[in-house]
Amino acid sequence: MKIFGTCAVAALCLSAGLVQAEEITVWSWGSAAPALDATLEGFNAKHPDITVKVEHLGYSDVKSRVLAACAAGGTGLPDVFQFQNVEMELIGAQFPDCAADLVPLGFDAEAQAQFPEFKLFALRQGDRMIGMPWDSGPSMMFYRRDFFENAGVSADDIVTWSDFAEAGAKVQAANEGVTMTNDNLNGGTEWLQMISNEQGCGFFSSDGESITVNQPGCVAALDVVKTMVDAELMTAGNFGERVQNLSAGSVAALMSGAWFEGILRNNAPEDQSGKWGVMAMPSVTEDGVRAANYGGSLLAIANNSDNKEAAYSYLSYALGTNEGQITMLREFGLVPSLVSALDDPYVNEPSEFWGGQKVWELVLSRLEIIEPMNGTAYFSDADQVLQSVQTKYLNGEYDSAQAALDDAAMQISFATGLPVAE
Amino acid sequence: MRPRSLTAFGFLAPYLLIFASFWLWPIIYSFYLSFMSTRRLPWTFNPKMTWGRVVQDPAFYNALENTLTILAIQVPVMLFLATLLAVMLNSTLLRARGLIRFAFFAPVVIGEAAYAAVFRLMFNTEFGVINKVIESVGLPPVEWFSNPDAAMALIIMAVTWRWVGYNAIIILAGLQSIPQDVYEAATLDRVSPRQQFLYITLPLLKPVILFCLVLSVIGSMQLFAEPYLITNVGGPGGATETLGLYLYRQAFLNLNFGYASAVAYTIAALAVMISALNLWIGRDKT
Numbered sequence: 001m002k003i004f005g006t007c008a009v010a011a012l013c014l015s016a017g018l019v020q021a022e023e024i025t026v027w028s029w030g031s032a033a034p035a036l037d038a039t040l041e042g043f044n045a046k047h048p049d050i051t052v053k054v055e056h057l058g059y060s061d062v063k064s065r066v067l068a069a070c071a072a073g074g075t076g077l078p079d080v081f082q083f084q085n086v087e088m089e090l091i092g093a094q095f096p097d098c099a100a101d102l103v104p105l106g107f108d109a110e111a112q113a114q115f116p117e118f119k120l121f122a123l124r125q126g127d128r129m130i131g132m133p134w135d136s137g138p139s140m141m142f143y144r145r146d147f148f149e150n151a152g153v154s155a156d157d158i159v160t161w162s163d164f165a166e167a168g169a170k171v172q173a174a175n176e177g178v179t180m181t182n183d184n185l186n187g188g189t190e191w192l193q194m195i196s197n198e199q200g201c202g203f204f205s206s207d208g209e210s211i212t213v214n215q216p217g218c219v220a221a222l223d224v225v226k227t228m229v230d231a232e233l234m235t236a237g238n239f240g241e242r243v244q245n246l247s248a249g250s251v252a253a254l255m256s257g258a259w260f261e262g263i264l265r266n267n268a269p270e271d272q273s274g275k276w277g278v279m280a281m282p283s284v285t286e287d288g289v290r291a292a293n294y295g296g297s298l299l300a301i302a303n304n305s306d307n308k309e310a311a312y313s314y315l316s317y318a319l320g321t322n323e324g325q326i327t328m329l330r331e332f333g334l335v336p337s338l339v340s341a342l343d344d345p346y347v348n349e350p351s352e353f354w355g356g357q358k359v360w361e362l363v364l365s366r367l368e369i370i371e372p373m374n375g376t377a378y379f380s381d382a383d384q385v386l387q388s389v390q391t392k393y394l395n396g397e398y399d400s401a402q403a404a405l406d407d408a409a410m411q412i413s414f415a416t417g418l419p420v421a422e
Numbered sequence: 423m424r425p426r427s428l429t430a431f432g433f434l435a436p437y438l439l440i441f442a443s444f445w446l447w448p449i450i451y452s453f454y455l456s457f458m459s460t461r462r463l464p465w466t467f468n469p470k471m472t473w474g475r476v477v478q479d480p481a482f483y484n485a486l487e488n489t490l491t492i493l494a495i496q497v498p499v500m501l502f503l504a505t506l507l508a509v510m511l512n513s514t515l516l517r518a519r520g521l522i523r524f525a526f527f528a529p530v531v532i533g534e535a536a537y538a539a540v541f542r543l544m545f546n547t548e549f550g551v552i553n554k555v556i557e558s559v560g561l562p563p564v565e566w567f568s569n570p571d572a573a574m575a576l577i578i579m580a581v582t583w584r585w586v587g588y589n590a591i592i593i594l595a596g597l598q599s600i601p602q603d604v605y606e607a608a609t610l611d612r613v614s615p616r617q618q619f620l621y622i623t624l625p626l627l628k629p630v631i632l633f634c635l636v637l638s639v640i641g642s643m644q645l646f647a648e649p650y651l652i653t654n655v656g657g658p659g660g661a662t663e664t665l666g667l668y669l670y671r672q673a674f675l676n677l678n679f680g681y682a683s684a685v686a687y688t689i690a691a692l693a694v695m696i697s698a699l700n701l702w703i704g705r706d707k708t
Binding site for chain 1: 459475482573657
């Protein structure tokens with residue numbers, strides 16, 4: 001009887017507790033997860049009654065678990081999940097009811113206008129908005145100043161990809177055991193995506209109705225990758241291996257979305273502080289555009305969450321205020337897509353780690369010239385075909401990059417039912 | 423229905439219910455799905471996008487070829503090694519027998535993620551111990567993850583390492599069920615040990631080896647974890663993509679459930695055919 005009594009009291013307390021304090025769970029990956037953690041102090045100062053629990057999962061874990069949960073009608077989803085912008089259209093197209101419409105929660109036209117159109121594009125479902133834009137990923141070239149200096153190379157002189165290759169040869173000659181750069185050649189198409197985007201070529205047309213991967217910009221991009229590999233300036237490294245290489249000091253330059261800034265800064269050993277610099281990515285021609293977007297995420301609220309209001313108030317703090325966004329920029333290098341945050345004084349401050357460089361000024365100047373890209377619901381279909389075609393091309397199984405991408409376009413068309421653009 | 427069979431069905435009901443909802447229904451539903459184009463909502467009847475694609479999709483043939491390559495190389499090599507190992511483990515000369523048997527069986531107990539991580543480190547092109555050994559004898563380092571053939575060899579080695587001990591233990595059990603007096607009689611007749619192995623051990627082991635063969639074939643058809651975890655999700659560029667991985671990609675990364683269902687039915691049909699072939703080859707010729 002006594003035991004029963006205690007249990008009853010405990011249950012009472014528990015349920016009373018649930019009514020007072022709401023808890024929301026967030027699935028997130030990479031440096032984005034700790035960045036969210038960093039916003040919690042500021043958020044809880046305003047909303048002490050809402051507890052936010054950020055679960056740090058890997059990128060592919062979040063992706064596959066969210067997709068599986070959506071396929072199961074939303075069972076098992078957390079209240080909030082992170083997703084990549086280019087991939088969100090997949091959810092929109094296949095599971096329109098999986099992510100909650102944020103408009104009735106307060107993400108009205110006025111609130112939406114705080115974000116650039118290229119970030120809203122993938123989230124719009126008619127009048128509905130199925131996510132709130134988070135960060136964007138201007139592609140930057142992160143490089144080791146000391147390795148460049150040893151080779152007598154200046155980052156300012158590198159404008160084109162052939163300049164980069166020339167510099168790479170010198171850097172490798174002057175620094176024993178250092179490779180110029182890495183790309184995820186064995187399991188991704190990151191350089192191909194970035195340089196294609198720089199060259200104004202998307203895998204799909206901007207209306208998403210045809211395949212454009214065999215057009216000149218993408219062909220040029222594939223050729224750049226081949227040149228780097230053939231000259232032995234680029235070796236394969238997936239995300240984890242690139243982080244290992246940078247902290248071991250065995251790679252001289254890495255290209256990635258600007259969100260890599262935080263990963264690099266937080267993983268490099270202390271003695272590398274001041275040795276890294278950031279430059280705009282090189283281009284194919286002297287007067288070519290030197291900007292692309294790689295990565296960039298959003299937060300969505302699960303439609304079957306019981307705490308949508310609380311979840312939305314967290315989103316609107318973390319992503320929709322300068323305070324939230326600048327915290328994540330400062331701690332983890334996530335580039336705000338909230339336009340007003342770009343005027344925050346912090347972005348003009350020089351960074352010690354980057355040798356006193358005003359990193360964010362350079363990064364943010366890229367935003368205006370980035371060409372928006374339509375990921376479509378078929379992005380991962382296209383990516384798989386391109387991985388296979390890229391490997392074959394690098395191994396000499398096609399006569400030219402054009403032939404390789406013509407074949408890729410045909411295969412993507414076959415998988416998606418979309419036509420190849422004329 | 424007679425009351426007696428009613429009672430029987432009553433007891434069977436929990437199982438039948440689970441079977442119907444988690445086995446029968448998905449099997450029927452995915453057959454239905456395999457005729458639907460699921461690329462866009464609403465899903466439409468369009469077998470050209472599913473069955474039509476299976477028969478001519480180069481990526482499917484690539485995955486099929488990879489799976490058959492693994493099947494054709496890995497399964498015989500592994501069963502050969504397993505038989506050899508079983509004979510050695512059965513030897514009366516062997517000391518600390520229990521420990522050694524466990525040591526060869528242990529890989530099966532280790533989690534896939536853990537052993538995959540160790541293989542990735544060991545075969546790392548620049549820092550890995552395998553390449554250090556290869557270089558120390560004066561050979562050029564092998565690009566285990568970038569070279570399609572090397573990546574395939576790596577997968578075959580990994581799978582063999584993991585399963586050879588398991589099969590050896592099964593074969594060992596078979597060895598121990600062969601009565602000793604057969605060997606005694608053979609020794610009296612001055613049959614050499616080599617001949618004893620070829621004409622007594624192997625024929626009597628045939629049912630056990632056949633059992634291992636069928637299990638291994640089915641295992642290879644479903645191979646997923648190794649190419650997913652060790653070679654960058656079937657990399658480089660699909661060179662180690664197996665049918666299981668291909669199915670997973672289509673269903674859960676591309677959300678193309680219709681096509682994935684057609685692929686699943688094709689894999690199941692192939693597995694049945696290959697297993698039937700095994701049994702037919704190994705049948706007792708009376």
